[in-house]
Amino acid sequence: MTISNISSTASALKFITCGSVDDGKSTLIGRLLVDTRAVLQDHLAGVQRQGQTDLALLTDGLTAEREQGITIDVAYRYFSTETRKFIIGDAPGHEQYTRNMVTAASSADAAVVLIDATKLDWKNPALALLPQTRRHSLLLQLLRVPGIVFAVNKLDAVDDAALAFQHISAQLNAFARSAGLNVHATVPVSALKGWNVVDAAEQKNWCGYAGPTLLQILEALPTTAPDHALPFAFPVQWVEKFSSSADTSQGRRVFWGRVAAGAVQAGDEIKVFPSGQTATVAQVLDHVRQPGTVGAGHSAGIVLDREVDVSRGDWLLSTGHAPATQTLQATVAWLDDEPLVPGRVYWALHGHRWVKAKVAHIAHRLNIQTLAEEAAQQLEANSIGHVELTLQAPLAVLPFAQARVLGSLILVDTASHKTAGAVLVRPAKA
Known part of the structure; x- marks a missing residue:
């Protein structure tokens, strides 16, 4: 897939990295920071392990993250080039921390979805993508993140990088077409070695790719346009x-x-x-x-x-705003360990307004592998589905496809006060 419909802008770009666990997200951000000279020497010296620089430690700052070698919470870092400023969110890849990824993606202008080539059956043209790669990509689409970039990582660690990139990118493109994803580019990278991240790969046309580096792609991506055309x-x-x-x-x-x-x-x-x-x-x-x-x-x-x-x-x-409603048709990204079932009551937060919301009906659940809509009696953790909510009091909502703020809510468990689900309002039934 090639870059298309990208307009240059001087506005700061807020983007996240996401994908499956250990795909190299933290290392990629560390590479961006180091190669754009956004890291001080004393900070760089503090992330040494056995004489080698561990780039992931530049973002994984929590004690638990360093002990376990995984990203748990979203870490934000800042850097700039001659043409643009950037705010990066390093989102965790583990399924249990999907709620953190959703939080970061909800305010992002763009996302880099990393794919670890070494985890896939890259010699097989019909290889299967990892579930978390598909889940994160679908969540980005649901949250209307306008700029999605696929970055195929760790190609330096496979025997035939060109063949691996050919097969993986073909499956990514097929998935994007079937899911309706607006993907701006698919680029081969090595976050560890720095190839095609900030600087081009040492080998010309590495992996058969002659396009821009990841940083050049990010420099050209548009920011999210505010909803100026809607009523106040x-x-x-x-x-x-x-x-x-x-x-x-x-x-x-x-x-x-x-x-x-x-x-x-x-x-x-x-x-x-x-x-x-x-x-x-x-x-x-x-x-x-x-x-x-x-x-x-x-x-x-x-x-x-x-x-x-x-x-x-x-x-x-x-005064011309659409009338409020007490019944919502919505897409829900379910984040709680306790499943969503009909009849349960949650707190719903819309803007800064709290109302009680009852799950009236589960229409279906999305199968992230086949993208088919399946009948469901409940939504388990990390599921995506369509539901009907009945509100205790009306809310002045609009469909999320039309208005990001007016069309989004969160559901909060009334007992534990944990964020249970992200709700995206759908158009009302005719």
Whole structure:
């Protein structure tokens, strides 16, 4: 698969590495940091093992990670090149930590899915991809991560790198087509040796590949476009009761949060959800308390022309916003060890608003191997399925395919308070 429809941008790119366990994700990030000279010499000296530099230790900082040699939590690192700044999230590969990967992917602009060539039957043209490779790729698609790159790693450790890359990339392309994945590129790399990561491989046309390096691909990927075209929506995170700023709020409360969709400016008519009260925006402050217009993806403080009852968890919406609903059709990425079953009740968090949600029905479960929709009585840990939820109180949602913030919720276990599932709203049944 070749690069297509990639536009250059100077915006910082937030991307994650994911895939199966021990595919080389932490080592790849370490290679990016070292070869772009983003690591100080004293830090580099601190990740020596038996006289060799262990690049994975540059991201695996927890004691448990270093003891076990695995990534457990998402570690973020920063580096830049002459053309772009990057924020990297190193997501764990173990199935039990899939919830951490989902958390990282939910705010990512791009993802590098690593595939370990040594774990596959690379001599077989009909080789099978690892389940976690398929699962992570499907989750990236569900979460609308716009830039997906397949990086076939450890090709330096196989007897015939060109044949291995040919067979593996063919299966990755076939999987991407059947799953509807928007993959920008498939590139052969050796994270350990640094081939095709920052610098080109020492051997010209290594693996029969003459395309750009992984870093060059990342430099050209687009960032996630905020939902500017939608009606204004704003989840209230904090209420500043008495403004001490030098603005014109005239002592009125300031409602702070991040604009989820659309834009807001002074003079706009809004309604408060769920109370239904209406008001006019008197002033909008940006993140440094300067007045002006604020759009989706940016923090804002909103002052209304009159005092209305607004608190954390409420939404300020455009008067033309779609009506709220108490029944949701949704895709769920189930993350809890306790299976999801019909009849169970969870806390649902939408923006900063909590409501009770009951699992009314499980429509089906997605088979990650065949991509077939199968009948299911429950969803086990790391399953993906379609469900129907009944809410205790209405929520002002939109389909996730239309609005990332308005169309996403999380389910939280009412007893353990653990995050149990990621919910992506689907269009309502006709």
